[in-house]
Amino acid sequence: MRHTTRYAIILLGAALVVGFAIAGSVNPLATPPKARPFTPSPVIFPDQEIPLRFFHDKHLAEDMDCTDCHDAAETSVRSSDILVPVGLEGEETCANCHDMEEGADADPPSACSTCHTDAYKPTFPDGVARHETDKALNKPASMVFPAPRLKMNHKIHVDNKIACSTCHGDLKDVQVATRDNALPLMGKCLECHDGSTAPSECRTCHVSRADGRLVSTYGTELLKPAGHYRMDAHDDNYLKTHAQTARGDEAYCSQCHEENYCLKCHNGVSRPLKIHPNNWILIHPVSARRNNPTCTSCHRLQSFCVDCHQRSNVAHTETYGTQGNGNGYSKLKYGGFHPAGWVDDIVKKGSVRGPRHHSFQAKRNIRACASCHVEKTCARCHSMTAQSGNFGFYKGQGISPHGVGFSGSRKCKALIRTNKRMCVKCHSSSDPLLNNCR
Amino acid sequence: MKGFELRRWVGGIGLPVLIVVSLWSTPSLAIDFRVQSDTIGQGYQIITLNGDILKRHRLNQFLSLSAFDITGDGSNRVSFSSSFHVDSDFGISDRDMERVDQLRNHDMALMFGYINVNRWADMIDLRLGRQLLIDDMDFTMMDGLRTVVHTPWHLGVEVYAGAESKNAGYIGTITSTQLESDGGGGGSDEVDDELALVFGGSLMLEDLTNHHGKIGYRRIQTMDSDVDGERVFANYHVRILPQLHIAASAAWDFVIADVSDVLATIRAPGIAKLVDIELSYWRLIPTFEGSSIFNVFAIEPMNDIDARVRFHLGPGISTYVGGYLRLFRNDPDNNDEGVEDVVKDMGARAGGQVRFGRRGHVGLDVTYQQGYGDLTILDFGGTYNLNDNLWQLNGRLTTVIFDDELQENLNGTSFGVQLGARYEPVDSTRIHLMTELNTNRFETLQFRVLGMVELDFWL
Numbered sequence: 001m002r003h004t005t006r007y008a009i010i011l012l013g014a015a016l017v018v019g020f021a022i023a024g025s026v027n028p029l030a031t032p033p034k035a036r037p038f039t040p041s042p043v044i045f046p047d048q049e050i051p052l053r054f055f056h057d058k059h060l061a062e063d064m065d066c067t068d069c070h071d072a073a074e075t076s077v078r079s080s081d082i083l084v085p086v087g088l089e090g091e092e093t094c095a096n097c098h099d100m101e102e103g104a105d106a107d108p109p110s111a112c113s114t115c116h117t118d119a120y121k122p123t124f125p126d127g128v129a130r131h132e133t134d135k136a137l138n139k140p141a142s143m144v145f146p147a148p149r150l151k152m153n154h155k156i157h158v159d160n161k162i163a164c165s166t167c168h169g170d171l172k173d174v175q176v177a178t179r180d181n182a183l184p185l186m187g188k189c190l191e192c193h194d195g196s197t198a199p200s201e202c203r204t205c206h207v208s209r210a211d212g213r214l215v216s217t218y219g220t221e222l223l224k225p226a227g228h229y230r231m232d233a234h235d236d237n238y239l240k241t242h243a244q245t246a247r248g249d250e251a252y253c254s255q256c257h258e259e260n261y262c263l264k265c266h267n268g269v270s271r272p273l274k275i276h277p278n279n280w281i282l283i284h285p286v287s288a289r290r291n292n293p294t295c296t297s298c299h300r301l302q303s304f305c306v307d308c309h310q311r312s313n314v315a316h317t318e319t320y321g322t323q324g325n326g327n328g329y330s331k332l333k334y335g336g337f338h339p340a341g342w343v344d345d346i347v348k349k350g351s352v353r354g355p356r357h358h359s360f361q362a363k364r365n366i367r368a369c370a371s372c373h374v375e376k377t378c379a380r381c382h383s384m385t386a387q388s389g390n391f392g393f394y395k396g397q398g399i400s401p402h403g404v405g406f407s408g409s410r411k412c413k414a415l416i417r418t419n420k421r422m423c424v425k426c427h428s429s430s431d432p433l434l435n436n437c438r
Numbered sequence: 439m440k441g442f443e444l445r446r447w448v449g450g451i452g453l454p455v456l457i458v459v460s461l462w463s464t465p466s467l468a469i470d471f472r473v474q475s476d477t478i479g480q481g482y483q484i485i486t487l488n489g490d491i492l493k494r495h496r497l498n499q500f501l502s503l504s505a506f507d508i509t510g511d512g513s514n515r516v517s518f519s520s521s522f523h524v525d526s527d528f529g530i531s532d533r534d535m536e537r538v539d540q541l542r543n544h545d546m547a548l549m550f551g552y553i554n555v556n557r558w559a560d561m562i563d564l565r566l567g568r569q570l571l572i573d574d575m576d577f578t579m580m581d582g583l584r585t586v587v588h589t590p591w592h593l594g595v596e597v598y599a600g601a602e603s604k605n606a607g608y609i610g611t612i613t614s615t616q617l618e619s620d621g622g623g624g625g626s627d628e629v630d631d632e633l634a635l636v637f638g639g640s641l642m643l644e645d646l647t648n649h650h651g652k653i654g655y656r657r658i659q660t661m662d663s664d665v666d667g668e669r670v671f672a673n674y675h676v677r678i679l680p681q682l683h684i685a686a687s688a689a690w691d692f693v694i695a696d697v698s699d700v701l702a703t704i705r706a707p708g709i710a711k712l713v714d715i716e717l718s719y720w721r722l723i724p725t726f727e728g729s730s731i732f733n734v735f736a737i738e739p740m741n742d743i744d745a746r747v748r749f750h751l752g753p754g755i756s757t758y759v760g761g762y763l764r765l766f767r768n769d770p771d772n773n774d775e776g777v778e779d780v781v782k783d784m785g786a787r788a789g790g791q792v793r794f795g796r797r798g799h800v801g802l803d804v805t806y807q808q809g810y811g812d813l814t815i816l817d818f819g820g821t822y823n824l825n826d827n828l829w830q831l832n833g834r835l836t837t838v839i840f841d842d843e844l845q846e847n848l849n850g851t852s853f854g855v856q857l858g859a860r861y862e863p864v865d866s867t868r869i870h871l872m873t874e875l876n877t878n879r880f881e882t883l884q885f886r887v888l889g890m891v892e893l894d895f896w897l
Contacts, residue, residue, distance in 0.1 A: 244687065277817055278855070279884075421728075422734070
């Protein structure tokens with residue numbers, strides 16, 4: 001391929017990325033569907049307990065402002081702040097409208113059961129009125145709002161004139177507002193936190209460590225992506241599919257994981273048991289012969305595979321020196337490991353190959369070959385030049401491994417242009433056959 | 439001490455330790471230091487075709503030293519990260535030594551070590567030193583400089599250049615073949631220790647909720663301008679609907695002048711909060727370093743279609759079914775008799791998992807493969823947490839039924855048991871112990887043991 005073609009491919013791709021960037025800035029999901037397909041993570045927002053009746057719909061229908069009840073939100077700078085009226089002090093906020101002295105006859109109704117669930121039956125000492133709730137003998141179950149595992153500064157949002165409904169949605173049809181129907185999903189935050197309107201780094205909102213990475217362990221709970229915004233759901237299959245996300249955006253993964261985390265599996269030192277079941281050594285040939293790309297994400301064929309195969313006498317060592325115990329070649333003679341017909345002399349047979357001829361396997365899955373054989377094994381027959389071996393030099397047999405139409409082909413020209421060392425392993429540098437590809 | 443080793447120790451340990459110690463001893467800066475240490479001990483057996491048992495005993499130690507917020511202003515603008523690896527082989531009998539001579543080593547490697555500048559002038563990231571490059575080409579170690587410029591227009595521009603660090607004649611790295619657990623670099627024709635340059639760049643989408651993508655280029659070349667690897671690649675992910683994702687990536691390899699890798703995936707998670715659907719297609723032509731003649735032979739791509747459907751039956755209960763079809767085309771130009779045009783490999787799998795809240799889970803997976811040998815695997819495993827995660831116990835039972843027409847001597851049914859425990863007395867310390875017992879037609883009892891101590895301290 002000429003340089004101009006290469007540059008054309010790169011420029012075309014760059015143009016596509018720019019195009020997608022422009023298209024992507026117009027968010028097709030900016031207005032989320034009314035019914036949310038999923039709810040906020042319980043790890044971010046731990047389970048709440050709200051033993052109350054409440055009717056946001058009725059309050060909003062009275063043209064009340066959110067801050068009439070949630071006034072603390074205007075000055076809150078921490079996510080742990082409680083922004084709803086709670087306890088007897090909070091009850092005073094309710095009492096601004098709910099006349100508890102009148103009780104059920106008031107407008108709006110103000111009986112205990114107007115707000116408290118049926119599970120709470122207050123009892124009072126003799127002579128104490130029911131609206132004197134601070135003198136009740138039994139207290140209602142407390143509301144529990146565990147601190148979210150997020151950084152949240154309501155004040156900044158209020159100061160920037162961001163309406164409550166922008167994040168919490170329109171609650172005119174909602175009664176009790178809970179995590180599942182009123183707390184924002186991350187996608188809602190990202191509508192503004194896009195890197196230009198507001199910071200987009202994960203740690204802007206998520207709790208982070210000193211190294212800038214997110215805190216993902218909270219006691220026995222683990223914060224991990226659910227796959228709502230990327231194909232990154234850390235589910236039971238993610239161990240096998242994570243490569244696509246990692247290769248596409250390494251920086252995204254590094255928001256939580258440091259290099260050491262990747263290397264625990266990818267450095268080839270210890271065998272990840274979730275990938276390799278018991279008796280793996282016995283059954284790994286099937287996986288390897290399937291041209292399984294995941295093998296080479298940790299193992300290198302020409303060192304890990306070949307070395308172990310030679311050491312354990314699976315691979316013959318004839319073309320490699322004295323490594324091994326010396327009897328590998330005699331026990332596994334050339335072709336002895338492979339089925340009959342593997343190395344038929346197709347020249348003598350008039351170029352007719354059987355279905356088990358090694359050339360088919362080599363063309364469709366050279367990795368399987370390279371896990372036992374080194375290049376010299378191939379060159380022994382396919383080279384047109386002398387090759388060195390254990391027992392001195394021998395002449396290559398010059399059997400061409402190239403298919404019909406290879407000479408002068410695009411691949412032929414690319415191979416010699418990018419790295420001529422490959423060609424001269426079998427051809428002499430002055431071989432006229434190479435001129436067809438130059 | 440030889441000059442080579444001296445350089446190794448000075449460059450590998452001396453310099454990073456000097457940086458960390460000098461920063462540490464600066465009282466005016468509130469720097470956060472992190473020290474991580476993993477020690478992994480393994481003992482296992484490899485059986486040879488002669489029936490000999492080769493006993494392996496290994497010790498691997500990783501030490502990571504990092505310093506964050508070096509400027510001390512709370513911005514974590516500048517940081518330093520490093521990781522060292524020491525590999526020791528020991529306890530091998532004289533008889534085994536004949537076969538593993540190249541494995542007896544005490545090599546040390548600098549896995550990575552770099553200074554990171556984050557959002558300099560609010561838009562530039564810099565990383566200088568030994569670092570890992572991950573993209574649609576592969577993962578590569580580089581000693582060099584990487585720069586990312588974050589523009590205000592949802593675009594990031596990445597440029598990097600340096601020397602590829604593999605088996606070069608100085609301190610080893612992640613990709614050094616001599617550090618592979620059972621490799622030694624001795625099997626290959628030659629140890630590739632030639633200096634190579636790596637450079638490239640990418641243009642990437644940034645800060646878009648529903649679109650993610652990148653186009654990149656990378657070239658690895660020797661000082662003689664021979665190309666060891668050269669690719670242009672692109673990937674793109676779009677969330678079309680709240681519960682429908684499509685992702686695709688492709689790479690063009692300049693060495694073989696062909697599309698080497700295509701991966702396309704559709705995923706629909708949580709349909710009706712009940713079903714996840716995943717469908718993927720993978721086309722792959724294996725590639726090797728530019729000087730390898732294996733590039734000549736690899737012509738026919740692998741075409742793989744994989745599907746998986748997961749059902750969420752209730753809180754903590756899920757099941758799945760799936761399968762794959764992998765097609766390999768035979769040489770289309772052949773005039774040979776009895777040769778199929780397409781070789782098929784296919785399989786199916788099914789399983790399920792039950793989670794008991796934070797207590798643990800049990801799962802069963804059944805896998806069947808046909809094409810390159812019939813293989814059936816029944817895998818039953820589980821985890822149980824004790825004392826609020828102070829202890830975690832793991833167990834796994836596996837039955838493998840293997841029928842391989844190519845290697846009939848491997849055929850048979852085998853059984854295996856894995857038992858493991860993790861003890862985490864404090865957040866900074868984890869101790870693991872795992873044993874594996876296998877029985878198969880070659881060995882009535884194959885034994886493997888792995889122990890690991892993880893330490894992680896912030897100073």
